[in-house]
Amino acid sequence: MSLGRTAPRLDLLRLPGLGRFARWRYARLTLQLPLLALALLAVFDGLIGRQVAPQNLATVSVWLHYRGLLVLALLVLGNLFCAACPLMLTRGPSRLLGRFLPRLSWPRALRNKFLVLGLTVAFLFAYELFDLWASPWLTAWLIVGYFGAALAVDSLFPAGTFCKYVCPLGNFNFALSHVSPAQITARDPDVCRSCAGQYCVNGRVEGAGGRGTLGGPSAPLLQLEPLPGAQTFPGCETTLFVPQMRSNQDCTLCLNCVRACPHDNVALAVRAPTRSWARWRPRADLALLGTVLLLGGVANAWAMVPGFRRAAQAVAALVHTRSEALVLLILLGGLLLGGTALTLAVFRLSSRLAGHPEGTRRAARRWGVVVFPLAFAIWAGHTSFHFLTGWASIVPVTQQALGRLGLFAGSPDWTLAALVPENLLFPLQVALLYAGYGASSYLAVRVARDGGAWWAAGPLLAWLTVLAVLTVLILGQPMELRGTLLDGGR
Template identity: 45%
Template structure:
């Protein structure tokens, strides 16, 4: 007996649009974008290793910490996981995959979850604060090298693109955020998939590799783990795969979209609290906290002090508060179920607000106040390599919008995020026929997060790295 759910044919399929659709479905369509991004990455490596050491004047730092983050946030908001689609780090990975053929091992079973991704995400943001990555073109360039190497090495030895699916912090960021993106992979006709023998979308055919992260298109309910490579669409002999538009909240509203696993839930909570702590790292109170903590711990090691601060903010608080909220919610609902199930029911409600916090910070504050800074940085780069036709850099270029627009804009973004999260929370509660009281702990947490985000965004920004010299 089939348990297949009825799924209507997607109304708006980007793969069926006249020009973009053809380009996306073209066998080398992804390669074009990847090569473009590869050129940018090589330029960043070159300038990062050989160029100015001042971060605001170097392509590696400006493109990474301003433009990449801005591009990713706008892409996720308006379309989907476009960075992973065009990821240059997977170019050598594809080569590695072809070299190793089918002789690759499976990624160890005990690592086939999001715990590694959570750990790496936490370590990555701690290193970001400790090593002042935003201020070092050289370290930024080494991070790019590390991405290329890690992707290549893991792909040589293991199947299922473990770098993308289980390791890459950029991928993790994009996977989680893309669950509130408007584009998703689905199929046009479930019956076609039911009678399909080859399952080329996941197994590949002679010309095109199947899904790198081994997702099966007709069963996909979530953008989690989808790098949007579109290999499934290219491999499908029936042209049955669609890149469809949806309501951005459709996935987080859907009760069965995510697996009810501890690792997935913890990832989302940690991701949410990092969105706050990452912004908190740029405002004066963090320096007072660092100074106080250094005195209490009798240490001058910034690494230790930051590990304590961000260990609490990024691990202890999200884990503790989410478990506490789940426990109270379960009691108020009068349910007898595993805590994991209660947590899974309400965790997706956190995503819209979390995305709004990231968006306000990266796209709102950093990108919109600095996007045009790329012009003088590029001019400076060209001058340095002996190309004078573009003139002297105009360092006054930077903001796209007036600075005094930023606070109201960020407030609007955060309010939209809060409203969307409350809507999802209420929808999920009603779908589960929970009492209203069961929503209260989550409501409280959402409002606390929103207020904390607003306070942090409204505090004056401070350049980091001053406490320990």
């Protein structure tokens, strides 16, 4: 195995207090419990409370705050929301259920991102068809469904299967975490070369007869019972081997590897994302997922502006239908399928210009890294609009939900829901788009130059420019203030 990398220049786990907290056995639980409490309160309010989206914790917390804070966390540090994901608290019940259910192996044909890709497209479609942002009741059941799916999948299959192969939100985080400035890596690759146990991925048991590993990459410790009298340190839940990690892909930032490594050789290193991207060549399924997220970001923003409604009316008249589902299928499906086909064609054209007349799969692997920065920028620009138009509304809706439980005696302060930094919204969105467009353009030229033909980046640069300009035009239109108490557009 290739472990030839230098030690990180800056390791965040060396900062006072942070490293000690990361190694604490209950560090992740400390992060998960507040989000679990919020999820339970959101479900309660979504099912029992007033079915008015801007005044219900379920819709406000999920569609305004979760999405906005998620991209902020990815940009500032990394995949913190997977690290604190309360869905992983189903692991205890799943181990209990696993005693009575057959333990299955995840099908080899599904050990990729194609299932997640399909679920992501289905979610984008359902979000518009059922107006999820406007329905606290449906949002509450969506939260319940996520917990149920995590419990069911990890009861039947090895722990971590849900995160890696099923969860659309987790894979959204994985894909966009490539922009994050921090990554798990090895402090000293030589230590990893001499480590026979590969504890970071296999897990470790301490005491009760000494040190040893339990399980292996295909059977992580998370699904096994601890030995009597021993202290167990679970390995990576998505079976990543630290010294071989070249990106943040599939890393939940759970820091199990930090606690499992007996050599204290795991770092959370600060990195230059563009330098890491330049070395990363995603698999074809990852490149396709990134492409769908890129186009899905454009589609999700487009559905909020008047131009989409006019297009929907034109399509309905053209095909003589009143079916919203059919119109959405034509518009969103056309954008996603047509845009993906065009992107893959551009990949192949760029490969041909570089002197590599290769198939779609190899071309996607060569150029796929290019789509991720712009995809992040589009989602960040869109979700920042929602978050900033309702950033303070989390206070009154939480007060109201707690009041229904008898835990808050005052009156919710609804004046907070009108605190909108209007002058910052569009400039911030444009700045994010310019940054993502610049990073994607840099990568296109870098990959082309590495192939010996910088001009091969031309088709990709043209396509990236079209998408960036289209997104700026969309975000510049009056946009629905979904999930807020404010009326009208921007």
